[in-house]
Amino acid sequence: MNPFLESGQTEGPKPELPLRVFAHLDQSERLEGDEETYRLYFDCVDARWITNESQTSDSSFAENVPIFILQVEFQADDTNHPFHDLLPFIRFHRRNAPWLSLAISKGATDESPRLYWNLFSEVSESVHVVREEDVAGDSLLRLRHYSLAGDRAATDDELVDTLIWVREINMAAVYDVGQGSCGALLDRKGSVLTYLDFGGGVQGHARTFPGSLSQFCFYNNPPIILSHWDWDHWSSALRDKRALSATWIVPRQRIGLVHWTFVQSLKAAGGNILIWPSQLSAIETSEFEIRKCTGKGTNHSGLAVVVNDCESGEQILFPGDARYSAIPGVLGSVFSAIVVPHHGGWMSSKRVPSCSGSPGNRLVYSFGPGNTYNHALPATEANHRSAGWAPALERRTSGLRPNLGHVGLPLSGVPPIHSLPCRAGAGACDLQIVQF
Numbered sequence: 245m246n247p248f249l250e251s252g253q254t255e256g257p258k259p260e261l262p263l264r265v266f267a268h269l270d271q272s273e274r275l276e277g278d279e280e281t282y283r284l285y286f287d288c289v290d291a292r293w294i295t296n297e298s299q300t301s302d303s304s305f306a307e308n309v310p311i312f313i314l315q316v317e318f319q320a321d322d323t324n325h326p327f328h329d330l331l332p333f334i335r336f337h338r339r340n341a342p343w344l345s346l347a348i349s350k351g352a353t354d355e356s357p358r359l360y361w362n363l364f365s366e367v368s369e370s371v372h373v374v375r376e377e378d379v380a381g382d383s384l385l386r387l388r389h390y391s392l393a394g395d396r397a398a399t400d401d402e403l404v405d406t407l408i409w410v411r412e413i414n415m416a417a418v419y420d421v422g423q424g425s426c427g428a429l430l431d432r433k434g435s436v437l438t439y440l441d442f443g444g445g446v447q448g449h450a451r452t453f454p455g456s457l458s459q460f461c462f463y464n465n466p467p468i469i470l471s472h473w474d475w476d477h478w479s480s481a482l483r484d485k486r487a488l489s490a491t492w493i494v495p496r497q498r499i500g501l502v503h504w505t506f507v508q509s510l511k512a513a514g515g516n517i518l519i520w521p522s523q524l525s526a527i528e529t530s531e532f533e534i535r536k537c538t539g540k541g542t543n544h545s546g547l548a549v550v551v552n553d554c555e556s557g558e559q560i561l562f563p564g565d566a567r568y569s570a571i572p573g574v575l576g577s578v579f580s581a582i583v584v585p586h587h588g589g590w591m592s593s594k595r596v597p598s599c600s601g602s603p604g605n606r607l608v609y610s611f612g613p614g615n616t617y618n619h620a621l622p623a624t625e626a627n628h629r630s631a632g633w634a635p636a637l638e639r640r641t642s643g644l645r646p647n648l649g650h651v652g653l654p655l656s657g658v659p660p661i662h663s664l665p666c667r668a669g670a671g672a673c674d675l676q677i678v679q680f
């Protein structure tokens with residue numbers, strides 16, 4: 245396992261700072277407030293190492309490659325900022341942001357950009373960054389190898405053979421994983437039939453992951469449907485490593501080296517990766533649907549899940565981090581329950597789907613207590629309330645801290661489950677539903 249992805253090694257000695265990194269914009273988060281301010285996250289690799297590397301296989305490369313995440317705060321009107329030219333990629337999710345070459349040295353103040361060397365550690369170094377000429381030539385070719393481009397798409401049969409076991413759904417669930425996302429569809433005994441993301445708090449938000457959650461439910465060998473390639477949506481697979489050997493249904497998106505290294509960990513552990521075929525707009529069973537999102541940028545171009553409550557005809561929406569307008573058929577539809585996109589973060593549009601008006605209506609926010617984005621944002625809560633989702637319908641995964649706050653969304657016509665999801669004993673999991 246690459247040390248960057250080891251969830252147990254957060255206290256070890258700091259590695260040396262790389263002198264130069266190749267960096268690729270992986271995520272940006274618009275912060276609350278009147279100023280247009282973003283926190284940018286760059287996926288980084290030690291430039292000297294990758295230029296000289298002579299690993300014989302992808303797997304040994306993935307074990308050893310020195311990867312980092314660089315966090316930078318950036319105000320859109322700061323025209324002198326070294327990353328100002330990235331603004332269209334941030335604002336409009338334009339594709340093909342350049343690979344940057346950055347010279348790194350120890351930073352002076354706490355205001356500086358910060359470099360992280362473990363996905364699960366808040367420990368980071370304040371760094372000074374000088375931007376050099378963008379990466380080109382052989383180095384660029386080399387970096388482009390570390391993507392999903394060489395992996396074939398899944399066949400329809402492979403997807404159907406996996407999803408056919410996700411049936412007789414009794415309840416949907418949204419688990420308390422801190423600042424991140426992990427949901428599931430459960431069977432009549434309360435065991436997981438499929439996960440909808442498998443994330444949790446990372447880096448500066450690692451402390452928001454609850455200490456009392458260590459065992460997820462693998463009684464039914466559930467697959468994992470990944471909404472999109474963000475660290476906080478798959479990171480818990482490195483906390484409960486049984487997830488590494490599961491079947492993963494994933495969107496084909498541009499990924500950085502941290503994601504790519506994680507993909508190699510899945511492959512090494514026997515995980516089966518089913519990449520969503522580019523022509524496929526949706527897969528539907530009688531009980532739920534996976535829809536391909538049609539927006540731009542990682543958050544808005546992945547997979548969303550709609551659960552059909554066969555008895556009542558109502559629907560539950562798991563949008564991942566996608567805005568409602570990026571999920572076909574969602575605006576203009578009525579839902580009995582929604583997991584609010586993007587942890588209750590910034591919404592570029594105020595439009596929200598309607599609430600069905602039945603007693604089971606719920607609006608679930610999945611975010612970590614004390615997160616530095618201030619999720620759930622009051623403006624996002626207000627948008628939902630004015631669309632008819634009253635405060636009494638809201639549930640927060642972190643609302644019962646210091647206790648776990650897993651939320652259950654029962655389908656109609658079946659009594660909700662109050663017992664432990666897995667059989668008691670050694671295999672018992674920590675996914676007991678405690679809020680409805």
Ligand SMILES: [Zn+2]
Pocket residue numbers: 472474542543565
């Ligand atoms: Zn995201």
Ligand SMILES: [Zn+2]
Pocket residue numbers: 424425474476477565586587
């Ligand atoms: Zn997210």
